[in-house]
Amino acid sequence: MNTPAPTSGRTSRFVTTQALLALDARHPLAAKSLIDAQDMHRTVMSGFPGWVDDGSPDARAQMGVLSTWTIDLRQAQLSLVVQSSVPSDWGRLPRQALAEEPRILTVDRAFRIGDRVDFRTVVNPVRSRPPAPGSPPRTRGTRVAHTRPEHVKAWFVRRLQPAGEPAVAPDGVPRIGADADPERLAFRMLPKVSSTAPHKGLRIARAEIKGTLTVTDPAVFVAALTRGIGHARAYSCGLVLVR
Template sequence: MNTTPDRAARFVTTHTLLALDARHPFAAKSLIDAQDMHRTVMSGFAGWVDDGSRDARSQMGILSTWTVDLRQAQLSLVVQSAVPGDWHRLPRAALAEKPHSLTVDRTFHTGDKVDFRTVVNPVHNRPPAPGSPEKTRGTRIPHTRPEHVKSWFTRRLQPLGEPPVAPDGVTRIGADADPDHLALRMLPKASSQAPHKGLRLARAEIKGTLTITDPQIFVTALTRGIGHARAYSCGLILVR
């Protein structure tokens, strides 16, 4: 049996850049409410899956991330998807520019270096209290200190020759990096008042350079995203 890992892997997806006027009520609502932002993203993909599908986002390979320029009053939203979007449902007056879509078709090789940016929801699980009923779930606790977020991300790095799943069960990303050269910034929490009242998501931006060590696993990380809250614009890894 040949156990030599694949030396290259191809990544194909669609990226759409939406530039919205942050002063328009539609964009302003998306900016301040995570559930509205989710609806804005998903509005481009009606009809691809059955209404009410619980895993509609993952079926269509949809991930997103956004930034806001307060000086220019512009909300920039990047949407990644396995299927093309249709953005005619967005209010024309809310668009600062016409939506721009492009097909990404790129092959990655072991040893390639890529610059990256990602916004993540860094959390760890607190086990249930002793004596809790069987199958009681633990509690997700957000990391709020930059050094803890860096550790969260570093655990997902995959040095050359290491398996795609770490001994503690963490799924790795098929790439390695020097933790000392990662740029990290804590971001405002994403929240929603309704229907998910009390939703508050810790967010952090991480930038740096990755060296690809397992191209197939790396493409999987690009396709699926990393961490939790991927429905709320976390977990997308953008590379160049």
């Protein structure tokens, strides 16, 4: 299970499983997954039959499923990384869709204060726009996507956790248990993903962030690796990959 183990506060252990999938982007399953975010979600979740009741509204969260993908258009290959707290089974994927046999990795790693790790993540960077004046009580704000790298930078910096700072920022934003030099991070806007009916109107902004993190709070850092960061985690955002 990828639940943080008890720690002394200076060390925390991260245990999870990751599946590395290479799909032929010309196969209909991969092609539909690229075109429709909900189809990508179904492809990811197809690797976990039987672990939770059918139709469970929080199946992904129960199994700790996070994912991220990249596409090589020249090679027509879709590379998909799927992380989970339970073992995955990709026997339901059509063999013709696989460019290579799936590889399953078990990750078991301890993180300590001061550890430096290279990372990559694809996030859904959004801010909340308050309800219009005069809106009914309890009206929710509207999520608005950041569309410029400098705004994504500010979004991510708010989640960094300098040494000695609490796990939650003063404005309520959860931090990630690690710090970084913002000027040494790389930010790149990625194409939006969307879905048709029954999810008409679903459009997810995405940005890639790369760089080096210094662990400042191991337990919080492991929680961020386990649960992901930001919104749209059901749609291949929020997984933080480290090495």
